[in-house]
Amino acid sequence: MRDIFIELTTACNFNCEFCPYHLLTRKKEVLSLDNLQKILGTLKELDGIDYIMFSALGEPLLHPEFMAACQMVKDYGFRLVVTTNGSLLREDHKKLAVDDIYLSFQTTTEQSFSHRQAKNLSFSLYLDVIKQFVQGQHPRTIIYLMGTGLFKTMVHNKGFMDIELDFDNTEPALKIINKYGKFFEPSFQEITDMNYDFSNNKYIFVRDNLYLYLSMLYNWCNLILPPGYTYIPSRSIDAKTCDYYEKQIIILANGDVTFCCMDYDGSMIQGNIFQEDLRDLIAKKEKVLDLAVYKLCRQCKGKVIRNSLLHRQRS
Numbered sequence: 086m087r088d089i090f091i092e093l094t095t096a097c098n099f100n101c102e103f104c105p106y107h108l109l110t111r112k113k114e115v116l117s118l119d120n121l122q123k124i125l126g127t128l129k130e131l132d133g134i135d136y137i138m139f140s141a142l143g144e145p146l147l148h149p150e151f152m153a154a155c156q157m158v159k160d161y162g163f164r165l166v167v168t169t170n171g172s173l174l175r176e177d178h179k180k181l182a183v184d185d186i187y188l189s190f191q192t193t194t195e196q197s198f199s200h201r202q203a204k205n206l207s208f209s210l211y212l213d214v215i216k217q218f219v220q221g222q223h224p225r226t227i228i229y230l231m232g233t234g235l236f237k238t239m240v241h242n243k244g245f246m247d248i249e250l251d252f253d254n255t256e257p258a259l260k261i262i263n264k265y266g267k268f269f270e271p272s273f274q275e276i277t278d279m280n281y282d283f284s285n286n287k288y289i290f291v292r293d294n295l296y297l298y299l300s301m302l303y304n305w306c307n308l309i310l311p312p313g314y315t316y317i318p319s320r321s322i323d324a325k326t327c328d329y330y331e332k333q334i335i336i337l338a339n340g341d342v343t344f345c346c347m348d349y350d351g352s353m354i355q356g357n358i359f360q361e362d363l364r365d366l367i368a369k370k371e372k373v374l375d376l377a378v379y380k381l382c383r384q385c386k387g388k389v390i391r392n393s394l395l396h397r398q399r400s
């Protein structure tokens with residue numbers, strides 16, 4: 086199975102502190118409908134496509150012909166998922182030809198929302214836009230709530246942002262989940278189980294076509310670390326150990342092809358889909374057996390340590 090990501094635009098109307106958008110050096114581009122059609126024609130010849138996702142970096146709803154782009158994917162017979170910060174969702178998007186909307190609501194307080202640097206949008210307006218969208222008929226929508234806590238190895242994930250939701254702290258975490266469940270759907274069945282296992286209950290049913298999803302704050306290949314932390318790069322990474330590299334194909338807005346959705350700046354590009362056969366690009370990446378050839382992979386699989394420990398290791 087392959088997961089295909091298509092970047093409709095590199096531009097974004099947010100600048101979330103937890104996302105490497107602010108580190109982007111690629112040119113901001115928009116994928117034209119003609120080029121989308123060429124890509125879909127190529128993908129149609131490839132086996133085992135699970136779904137197409139409009140996501141990479143950037144905000145897909147900023148695409149000037151977003152609805153037509155969705156319709157085109159459906160006309161080609163693919164399942165379509167859109168990942169969006171949700172701020173631009175409007176009434177007519179309720180009729181979108183989309184199977185799933187992953188709505189990255191993520192930050193659950195005014196304070197944490199401020200770290201997303203949303204242009205001309207207050208937290209209360211953001212809440213209104215989302216609530217409005219999930220009233221009545223709409224495509225299946227999964228509202229992401231970002232939390233910290235589950236992965237104990239990522240000791241640094243607390244303190245890297247003031248995320249309210251801490252999955253290690255059951256009672257306050259359930260309060261936040263129940264608050265938003267009820268906010269989006271007053272008949273939401275509250276969760277009261279104080280032994281609730283957050284790792285096994287990532288999808289929370291709100292009502293037909295509406296779910297909450299418990300997402301986990303991560304440090305994006307160790308690119309975004311809190312002050313005082315650094316990483317020691319990994320020297321060797323067996324390509325078979327990375328599911329992302331194995332399964333994903335990411336087509337950036339200019340047609341460049343990379344094989345990991347974390348490769349926000351295209352540092353692992355194998356070629357361009359408008360100039361080379363996609364199968365040749367896949368064959369090229371399959372020849373890479375040790376991911377340590379890529380700087381981003383060395384950093385991603387590197388070991389996070391406190392700066393003070395690094396000094397000790399060097400001396």
Ligand SMILES: C[S@@+](CC[C@H](N)C(=O)[O-])C[C@H]1O[C@@H](n2cnc3c(N)ncnc32)[C@H](O)[C@@H]1O
Pocket residue numbers: 097103104105140141142143144145168169170171187188189191229231300301302303304305
């Ligand atoms: C890079 S965004 C692109 C699509 C769109 N702009 C959005 O925000 O949904 C894709 C997803 O990555 C999530 N994301 C970005 N940085 C993250 C981090 N450090 N930890 C967890 N999720 C992150 C976003 O919240 C979003 O759900």
Ligand code: SF4
Pocket residue numbers: 097098099100101104105106142143144170201
């Ligand atoms: S997470 Fe999405 S909304 Fe936030 S800056 Fe990154 S691309 Fe934009």
Ligand code: SF4
Pocket residue numbers: 306322327328329330344345346347348376381382385386
């Ligand atoms: S950056 Fe490399 S190691 Fe990390 S998820 Fe992507 S392909 Fe895998």
